[in-house]
Amino acid sequence: MGEVATLPPDGEQGGPVAADLVRGGAAGGGGAPPPPVPSPWRLAGHDLVRNKSAMASFAVLVLIVLACLAAPLYASHIAHTDPFTSNIEGTTVVNGQTVKLIQQSTQGLGLGSLPIGPTWDPGHYFLGADVQGRDVMARILYGGRNTIFIGLTSAVLICFFATIIGLVAGFFGGWIDYVISRVLDVLWAFPVYLFAISLSVVLLTSGFAIGPVHIGAGSLAVPILIITVIFIAYVARPVRGEVLTLREREFVQAGIGVGASDWRLIRRDILPNVLTTVIVFIPLMAAIAMLTESALSFLSIGVQPPNASWGTIINDGQSLLYSRPAVAIVPGVLIAVTALCLNLLGDGVRDALDPSARLRGGA
Amino acid sequence: MLRFALSRFASMIFVFISISILVFLIFFATPGVDPAARIAGRNADPATLAAVRHSFGLDRPLPVQYLIMMKKLFITQDLTSFVNRGQKVVPEILAATPVTISLVVGAAVLWVIFAILMGVTAAARRGRPIDPILMAVGLIMLSIPPYWLGEVTNLITQDRLHSTVFAWVPPLGYTPFSQNPTQWFLGLVLPWTVLAVGYIGLYGRVLRSSLVETYSQDFVRTAKAKGLSPRRIMLRHALRTSMITFVSLFGLDFAALLGGAALLIEVVFGLPGIGKLTYDSLENFDLPVILATVLYAAFFVVLLNAIVDLFYAVLDPRVRRV
Numbered sequence: 255m256g257e258v259a260t261l262p263p264d265g266e267q268g269g270p271v272a273a274d275l276v277r278g279g280a281a282g283g284g285g286a287p288p289p290p291v292p293s294p295w296r297l298a299g300h301d302l303v304r305n306k307s308a309m310a311s312f313a314v315l316v317l318i319v320l321a322c323l324a325a326p327l328y329a330s331h332i333a334h335t336d337p338f339t340s341n342i343e344g345t346t347v348v349n350g351q352t353v354k355l356i357q358q359s360t361q362g363l364g365l366g367s368l369p370i371g372p373t374w375d376p377g378h379y380f381l382g383a384d385v386q387g388r389d390v391m392a393r394i395l396y397g398g399r400n401t402i403f404i405g406l407t408s409a410v411l412i413c414f415f416a417t418i419i420g421l422v423a424g425f426f427g428g429w430i431d432y433v434i435s436r437v438l439d440v441l442w443a444f445p446v447y448l449f450a451i452s453l454s455v456v457l458l459t460s461g462f463a464i465g466p467v468h469i470g471a472g473s474l475a476v477p478i479l480i481i482t483v484i485f486i487a488y489v490a491r492p493v494r495g496e497v498l499t500l501r502e503r504e505f506v507q508a509g510i511g512v513g514a515s516d517w518r519l520i521r522r523d524i525l526p527n528v529l530t531t532v533i534v535f536i537p538l539m540a541a542i543a544m545l546t547e548s549a550l551s552f553l554s555i556g557v558q559p560p561n562a563s564w565g566t567i568i569n570d571g572q573s574l575l576y577s578r579p580a581v582a583i584v585p586g587v588l589i590a591v592t593a594l595c596l597n598l599l600g601d602g603v604r605d606a607l608d609p610s611a612r613l614r615g616g617a
Numbered sequence: 618m619l620r621f622a623l624s625r626f627a628s629m630i631f632v633f634i635s636i637s638i639l640v641f642l643i644f645f646a647t648p649g650v651d652p653a654a655r656i657a658g659r660n661a662d663p664a665t666l667a668a669v670r671h672s673f674g675l676d677r678p679l680p681v682q683y684l685i686m687m688k689k690l691f692i693t694q695d696l697t698s699f700v701n702r703g704q705k706v707v708p709e710i711l712a713a714t715p716v717t718i719s720l721v722v723g724a725a726v727l728w729v730i731f732a733i734l735m736g737v738t739a740a741a742r743r744g745r746p747i748d749p750i751l752m753a754v755g756l757i758m759l760s761i762p763p764y765w766l767g768e769v770t771n772l773i774t775q776d777r778l779h780s781t782v783f784a785w786v787p788p789l790g791y792t793p794f795s796q797n798p799t800q801w802f803l804g805l806v807l808p809w810t811v812l813a814v815g816y817i818g819l820y821g822r823v824l825r826s827s828l829v830e831t832y833s834q835d836f837v838r839t840a841k842a843k844g845l846s847p848r849r850i851m852l853r854h855a856l857r858t859s860m861i862t863f864v865s866l867f868g869l870d871f872a873a874l875l876g877g878a879a880l881l882i883e884v885v886f887g888l889p890g891i892g893k894l895t896y897d898s899l900e901n902f903d904l905p906v907i908l909a910t911v912l913y914a915a916f917f918v919v920l921l922n923a924i925v926d927l928f929y930a931v932l933d934p935r936v937r938r939v
Contacts, residue, residue, distance in 0.1 A: 439628070440635045443922055445876040445914040448895060452643050452911055455899055545762055549881055552764055553896065568765055575768060576776050583772075586765035593760035601756075 294607075301606035308602020311595035318592055322398035329392040333380070337393045338560045340386035348373050356387055372580050381580050384570050390581050397562035398588060400474060401551075404563070405544030405596075408481040412539050413532045415482065416489035421528065423490075424497025425520055435494070441487040450546065453480045454555035472558040477550060481543045489535050493528055500524050530607040537600035541593040548589050564589050621930050629923045636915040641683050644904050645675075673699065690909055700903045709894065709906065710913055716791050717890035720882065721874040723805055724812035729867070731817045733856075736824025741851055743829060752825065758818030767811045767885035774807060789887040808886045812879060816870065823866065827859040834858075861932060865925045872921030876914025 302308060329337055335344075345352050348370070356367045369383040380391040423434035441449075457476045500506060501524070509519050550556030551565025559566070564585035571582025653670040670676045674685060689696040690707070698704040739751040774783040785803055792800040831837060832855055840850045870878075880892025887893075891910055898906035 436628075436631070436635075439632050440639065443632050443915060443919045444636060444639075445873050445878055445911070445918055447880050447892075448877050448911045448914050451880075451895060451899060452640060452907065455902065455907070456643055541760065545760075548762055549764060552762075552881070553884070553899075555899070568762075568768065572768065575772050579772050582765070582768055586762055586769070589765065590757070590761045593762075594757055597756050597760055 298606040305602040311598035315595045325395035335389045337388045393562045397564045400563040404547045405540045408543035409540035411482045419490040420493025424494040438487045477556045534604045537596045541596035700901045706909045713891045713894045723809040727813040728816040732820030735821030739825040740828035755818035755822045759815045764881035791888045812882045831855045831858045868921045868925040872918045876917040
């Protein structure tokens with residue numbers, strides 16, 4: 255994972271706010287007269303907007319997300335099918351002729367049945383049907399909603415909890431740090447997929463209940479929970495390391511010297527400097543979380559039917575691989591494109607927040 | 618140094634024991650999970666359930682169950698499967714190990730060679746068009762889901778082209794090296810490549826940025842001032858320094874793969890390795906096998922983590938001060 259250098263401490267100008275970055279650095283600090291130097295967030299926002307590949311990736315991501323959000327519209331107004339109920343007896347119209355969705359197989363050895371392939375007609379099974387006669391295109395759009403939702407939610411949760419854990423461990427030190435670090439060591443050493451598999455086997459069979467929180471066995475919260483737990487150490491360890499160095503810096507020592515409270519030191523001096531690291535991690539973790547979700551779903555221990563995700567559709571497409579390859583190929587391409595855009599966006603955010611990395615990188 | 622090695626060893630044992638307890642608790646003590654109910658099947662009556670529970674020792678207190686399981690796994694090595702009664706778990710894992718090792722070592726050779734080529738080329742041609750092109754290719758490689766790439770590879774090589782261009786590709790599965798080295802090699806070429814793709818992208822990018830960073834350091838400037846050739850500066854000075862990051866990352870990924878992270882590739886290509894064993898025992902909830910494979914995997918990861926740390930400590934005396 256790339257180590258990210260810290261921005262110059264922002265000391266008394268009023269802490270930078272994360273929202274500034276989102277708004278492209280619209281608001282400055284908290285002071286009355288406009289500061290002579292623009293805030294680091296504002297500079298970073300400008301840099302990010304000027305970064306062509308990051309903006310292009312962002313545009314593609316927005317398109318994919320919008321298309322997936324429009325899944326119900328596509329299903330009801332364009333495709334006129336329900337992609338969650340099987341439709342084995344159904345028919346559709348190709349070139350003006352009515353054909354069955356599931357036809358007798360003429361290819362290969364088996365006497366099995368074969369769903370129709372891509373018709374390239376959005377109103378009539380654009381990408382064909384799956385073994386249950388469901389519209390593959392509509393399922394891919396619905397699946398994208400789940401895949402992207404799980405990826406983004408997990409990334410935000412990972413970074414949120416990792417920041418808290420890293421801050422607490424690094425700032426307070428002592429036995430708190432010792433305990434947290436050992437727990438992170440254990441999570442870190444756990445083989446990611448096997449840990450995920452262990453958790454999903456258990457959670458998917460029984461669901462999960464702690465006090466008032468109950469997560470049903472088929473719920474999307476199960477993969478989110480699993481992915482969050484397995485990747486927390488990946489972000490929390492660098493955050494903790496950075497807090498440890500920050501704590502020794504002069505401006506924090508000065509804060510301790512004038513008697514600032516722990517809460518104030520964390521909120522005003524440490525957190526703003528750690529946030530840059532964490533923000534850089536969000537798109538990268540979203541890409542990793544998405545790839546992990548799709549892999550778990552491919553193994554049928556992620557998103558559970560009747561819900562779809564790009565991983566489950568690739569899994570569905572496995573049995574049709576040689577006869578109707580589009581079912582497995584299209585979601586895979588979408589996963590790769592989305593992950594690529596998230597990675598490019600992550601690179602752009604890193605370059606914007608850490609000008610020295612860009613100098614080193616010579617981009 | 619000895620003190621550091623000992624303390625690192627102690628923490629290794631600690632992590633390993635913690636993982637074994639954690640895995641055990643996940644399977645046997647998660648609220649709402651009843652292994653006996655899974656073994657007995659759906660709608661088993663209470664008497665059957667109690668009998669099953671007793672015969673598998675599931676009615677004992679949890680710490681006792683844990684200790685018995687660990688004893689059976691490590692000392693007597695006669696832990697048996699819950700599903701295929703009498704089938705011992707340890708030999709099963711030992712039989713799957715060569716498959717996983719064959720897959721992972723071959724892929725690692727590929728990914729180290731190509732990642733170094735990619736990283737060195739990009740760093741040496743920094744600022745020219747080849748650099749961003751290589752880095753973009755690397756990013757694409759690491760964004761492709763490997764299991765999907767495996768499926769597409771199967772589609773291309775096992776379908777219509779199988780009779781012509783890809784006639785050399787054996788059907789999916791594994792041939793032991795001792796049985797037929799040629800078939801072993803041919804059968805693994807594609808899995809190796811598919812597994813290596815993502816790592817080549819990742820390591821090539823990591824190596825390039827680490828090389829570029831090294832180039833801005835004083836000792837490289839000194840080397841340039843001495844009039845050394847660019848090739849010598851790259852290979853003898855910069856690359857050697859950058860390999861520290863590379864090797865420590867490599868240790869972790871290699872360990873994770875040996876420990877079953879190659880699961881998806883094994884499933885897609887039908888290779889009966891550790892990952893496939895775990896996956897198959899998942900389907901019938903065979904707890905002892907899952908527990909054993911996860912612990913086996915954790916063992917590799919923890920061990921290689923410790924080796925990487927020791928390697929660091931040898932190279933950099935500052936790390937030894939714990």
